Amino acid sequence: MQLVSKSQLPMLPQKRPHPDSKSKxxxxxxxxxxxxxxxxxxxxMGIWxxxxxxxxxxxxTVVTKALKSLQNKNLIKDVVNVHNRAKKMFxxxxxxxxxxxSGGSWYTDGKLDTELINALKRVxxxxxxxHKVTTMEEISRSIEASRVLNVPCSMQQLLEIVRTLVLDKEIEEFRSKGAGEFARVPSGKTCYRISRGKVGTEAGYLASVPCGVCPRISECTPDGVISPKTCVYYNKWLNLDF
Structure with missing residues (x-):
């Protein structure tokens, strides 16, 4: 009998597993x-x-059981709708x-983040x-550089905060004239300053701004005899811990 080595045996085709057999x-x-x-x-958008x-x-009963099974399989998740937190949405x-x-960037786990909002308002x-008169870009750069907050804030978030302060009459929005108190801001650019008009009832601590109740505010100029630089009341207010 003639012996045949393994190298001389015919090669049989190997059955390969389907590439998706394990992952599917x-x-x-x-x-x-x-x-x-x-x-x-x-x-x-989710669904109730x-x-x-x-x-x-x-x-x-079938829906309840199926929802639980789909969650266990990590195919669906329940989410909080800020408009109705009591009802489940998937x-x-x-x-x-x-x-x-979600309510946008001001909400965390379906709850309005009032702590962050108030902190941004104060800053x-x-x-x-x-800075007396400033722009949105300057406010954003200052907050980013100072790192006074532990969370990053986009320009859009800060703009929403500033617009809220304008609506609450705590600050005023202007187009720079490029001269006088607006000299450091290019003409035509939107800028902001502390409100000099009547402060609303919701203004909180800004109701104490001395400029708003000063009888000589019309005579106050940056380099005049009556000036924010020499006003002891204004300087005292600036040093308040908001």
């Missing part, structure tokens, strides 16, 4: 697939539990809640008061 998840049960399709179709039941026509995990749902007011 198993198909979802019919009810779960129906619910998942409904949720995913809403993308970043009641609307899922209405769209799918499935019984309450969204596919690959989407982030839209501004209408903006202090900077404007110290």
């Amino acid at each position: 998840p198993p198909p979802l049960p019919e009810a779960e697939q129906k619910i998942y399709t409904s949720i995913k179709s809403k993308q970043s 539990t009641a609307d899922i039941k209405r769209e799918t026509g499935l019984p309450n 969204m596919a995990v690959e989407f982030e809640p839209s501004r209408e749902i 903006c007011l202090r900077y404007i008061a110290e």
Whole structure:
């Protein structure tokens, strides 16, 4: 008998596993697939539990069980709607809640971040008061450079804060004239200063700004006899710890 070495044996074709055989998840049960399709179709807007039941026509118990299963499989997540935190809303995990749902950058976990808002108001007011007249870009650069806040703030966020202060009549918005108190700001550029008019009831600590109640405010000029530089009341107010 003639022996045959392994190298002389014919090569048999090897069956290769399908490339997606391991990565492809198993198909979802019919009810779960129906619910998942409904949720995913809403993308970043999400969908209420009641609307899922209405769209799918499935019984309450089936929907509840399927939602829990889909969450365990990390396919969907529940999100907080700032307009109605009591009702559950669901969204596919690959989407982030839209501004209408999350409330935007001022909300954290569905709650208005009043601490951040008030901190930004104080910082903006202090900077404007110290610089008499300033621009949005200067306010933004100052806050970024000083690192007085532990969270980054975009220009849009700061603009929203400043606009709120304008609406509350705590500061005033102007177009620079390029002369006088506006000399350091290019003509035509939007700038801000502490309000010299009547302060509203919601102004809080700004109601104590001496300029707003000074009977000689019309005579006050940067380099005049009556000036913010020589006013003891104004300097005292600037040194207040907001």
